[in-house]
Amino acid sequence: MDDRDLAVSRRGVLAAGAASVAVSQVPLSRAGAADSTAKPAQQAVRLSVNGKAHDLTLDTRTTLLDTLREHLQLTGTKKGCDHGQCGACTVLVNGQRINSCLSLAVMHQGDEVTTVEGLGTPDKLHPMQHAFVEHDAYQCGYCTPGQICSAVAVLDEIRKGVPSHVTSDLTGTMQPTNIEMRERMSGNICRCGAYSNIAEAMAQVAEG
Amino acid sequence: MRSFTYQRAESASQAAAAVAATPGAKFIAGGTNLLDLMKLEIETPTHLVDVQDTGLDRIEDTPEGGLRIGTLVSNTALSADQRVRRDYAVLTRAIQAGASGQLRNKATTGGNLLQRTRCPYFYDPNMPCNKRKPGDGCAAMKGYSRQLGVIGTSESCIATYPGDMAVALRLLDAVVETVKGDGTARSIPIADFHRLWGDHPERETALEPGEMITHVVLPKPLGGKHVYHKVRDRASYAFALVSVAAVIQPDGTGRVAFGGMAPKPWRVEEAEALLPQGASAVVKRAFANAKPRSDNRFKLALAERTLAGILAEARS
Numbered sequence: 001m002d003d004r005d006l007a008v009s010r011r012g013v014l015a016a017g018a019a020s021v022a023v024s025q026v027p028l029s030r031a032g033a034a035d036s037t038a039k040p041a042q043q044a045v046r047l048s049v050n051g052k053a054h055d056l057t058l059d060t061r062t063t064l065l066d067t068l069r070e071h072l073q074l075t076g077t078k079k080g081c082d083h084g085q086c087g088a089c090t091v092l093v094n095g096q097r098i099n100s101c102l103s104l105a106v107m108h109q110g111d112e113v114t115t116v117e118g119l120g121t122p123d124k125l126h127p128m129q130h131a132f133v134e135h136d137a138y139q140c141g142y143c144t145p146g147q148i149c150s151a152v153a154v155l156d157e158i159r160k161g162v163p164s165h166v167t168s169d170l171t172g173t174m175q176p177t178n179i180e181m182r183e184r185m186s187g188n189i190c191r192c193g194a195y196s197n198i199a200e201a202m203a204q205v206a207e208g
Numbered sequence: 209m210r211s212f213t214y215q216r217a218e219s220a221s222q223a224a225a226a227v228a229a230t231p232g233a234k235f236i237a238g239g240t241n242l243l244d245l246m247k248l249e250i251e252t253p254t255h256l257v258d259v260q261d262t263g264l265d266r267i268e269d270t271p272e273g274g275l276r277i278g279t280l281v282s283n284t285a286l287s288a289d290q291r292v293r294r295d296y297a298v299l300t301r302a303i304q305a306g307a308s309g310q311l312r313n314k315a316t317t318g319g320n321l322l323q324r325t326r327c328p329y330f331y332d333p334n335m336p337c338n339k340r341k342p343g344d345g346c347a348a349m350k351g352y353s354r355q356l357g358v359i360g361t362s363e364s365c366i367a368t369y370p371g372d373m374a375v376a377l378r379l380l381d382a383v384v385e386t387v388k389g390d391g392t393a394r395s396i397p398i399a400d401f402h403r404l405w406g407d408h409p410e411r412e413t414a415l416e417p418g419e420m421i422t423h424v425v426l427p428k429p430l431g432g433k434h435v436y437h438k439v440r441d442r443a444s445y446a447f448a449l450v451s452v453a454a455v456i457q458p459d460g461t462g463r464v465a466f467g468g469m470a471p472k473p474w475r476v477e478e479a480e481a482l483l484p485q486g487a488s489a490v491v492k493r494a495f496a497n498a499k500p501r502s503d504n505r506f507k508l509a510l511a512e513r514t515l516a517g518i519l520a521e522a523r524s
């Protein structure tokens with residue numbers, strides 16, 4: 001094999017590698033190729049975040065997640081995958097947990113959004129935040145804001161009788177057991193594997 | 209993501225008229241599938257009509273003893289409804305086996321039915337895909353087909369319909385109600401709602417452009433034991449490799465539908481008539497014309513074992 005062959009095959013390897021990681025990427029030829037003649041559409045939206053009203057004019061493409069982080073500087077809510085697969089962006093909208101990366105800001109006209117910053121503050125922690133600290137329910141902390149918002153909503157869903165995949169008696173009352181907590185939190189991935197401590201923190205709050 | 213304009217419609221007929229009249233327009237409900245695909249520029253609508261204000265968020269009793277589910281009813285609300293839990297448990301089970309709590313809070317009944325395939329090559333804009341771009345070719349044919357279809361596929365596409373809820377709806381013989389851009393309403397039996405790919409994998413359902421789902425109607429309850437078993441690569445928050453929905457009556461007769469196998473929920477009425485003879489007879493008949501590939505042949509054995517497990521559970 002001479003040098004040229006090696007160069008070609010190296011490029012081949014790089015190209016193949018790029019193709020296999022490209023699953024969640026826009027092709028280069030199209031990235032940033034916004035229509036140069038038309039101005040991107042903007043729209044006004046009013047939303048309440050952690051009890052404070054905001055009037056914004058946004059590119060219609062702006063997700064709720066980017067609105068919180070880039071426009072309102074509420075960087076507690078994290079972006080992991082941007083595709084609904086990790087739960088780092090979980091916030092509460094009108095009391096329900098959702099993935100803020102898969103929702104447009106303009107879809108939330110008039111909605112009440114609660115982020116991890118709105119649940120509690122460093123000197124007045126929400127009981128779930130307190131329990132996470134007490135049980136060491138994180139390592140790097142990147143997934144934690146999403147975990148905490150999700151955990152608060154999970155206990156509420158159990159109280160309201162929403163069943164889960166592991167509920168054996170669908171017509172009975174829902175219980176905050178360890179297996180229920182684990183199943184209901186499966187939309188929040190933790191790269192550090194703090195799962196068992198998260199479930200313990202939740203159990204502490206559930207017991208009151 | 210490509211730029212788009214956005215409006216909210218106040219009624220289903222207004223929404224349908226707006227989408228029908230605007231080239232490049234699409235409905236948006238929960239947004240959990242559409243926005244995912246828009247970020248990858250697999251979907252490139254130029255206008256979005258948001259249907260969240262159309263008031264279709266209730267579950268009503270029908271005079272026939274069934275339920276009429278508004279398209280905006282979320283997956284969480286539908287699965288938690290007392291009537292559904294009691295009389296259509298297979299539907300609660302199927303919904304709760306899918307996605308995550310966050311996604312189910314946003315996912316709507318109509319949007320869930322219309323979720324697009326999870327073929328990995330469909331999701332990779334650098335690979336040829338007839339569904340994304342008609343006539344482009346199909347990267348899956350020579351690729352990795354472990355997740356893909358074993359029956360009802362075609363020369364142009366071997367992808368599956370990935371959802372869970374629709375498998376239960378097929379089992380229950382639900383009916384999809386719609387309104388078109390010109391205001392006419394129609395009902396589509398769920399069996400005819402999802403299409404086989406044939407030469408046009410880009411056409412996935414019986415809906416016409418601008419036709420909006422308004423309701424999904426469930427006939428009166430079937431009784432029997434309701435089961436949904438989903439086999440996947442992790443215990444939660446993953447799409448099905450194989451799923452089986454069944455309603456088994458005390459005399460051993462019943463209904464069965466399979467997910468993860470085909471372009472649509474797979475139910476063969478002549479096959480389910482063989483339920484009293486056991487899982488092997490049913491699966492042999494239901495998948496008599498299967499064309500599995502070496503990567504996904506295992507799905508046939510898995511379907512049989514999953515159904516056998518269900519039958520054992522129903523007898524106990």
Ligand SMILES: Cc1cc2nc3c(=O)[nH]c(=O)nc-3n(C[C@H](O)[C@H](O)[C@H](O)COP(=O)(O)OP(=O)(O)OC[C@H]3O[C@@H](n4cnc5c(N)ncnc54)[C@H](O)[C@@H]3O)c2cc1C
Pocket residue numbers: 083084085234235236237238239240241242243244259279305306307308311314315316317318319320321322323370371372373419420421422445446447448
């Ligand atoms: C990480 C992840 C994991 C998932 N796992 C699963 C799983 O295990 N099982 C499963 O079944 N699903 C799963 N899903 C898919 C999820 O269930 C769907 O995204 C959801 O149900 C779509 O509903 P939606 O209301 O958000 O639809 P949208 O994204 O709003 O819309 C989807 C499509 O339907 C059209 N549409 C919406 N409403 C109407 C209407 N009324 N009339 C006509 N057209 C309409 C839209 O134009 C769009 O084309 C998963 C999704 C993600 C992101």
Ligand code: SF4
Pocket residue numbers: 325327328329330336337338339340345346347348349356364365366367409
């Ligand atoms: S199987 Fe269908 S969806 Fe997948 S690459 Fe081929 S044409 Fe596209």
Ligand code: FES
Pocket residue numbers: 078079080081082083084085086087088089090099100101102
């Ligand atoms: S960033 Fe939203 S789910 Fe990963």
Ligand code: FES
Pocket residue numbers: 137138139140141142143144189190191192193194
């Ligand atoms: S604490 Fe590091 S990802 Fe969860």
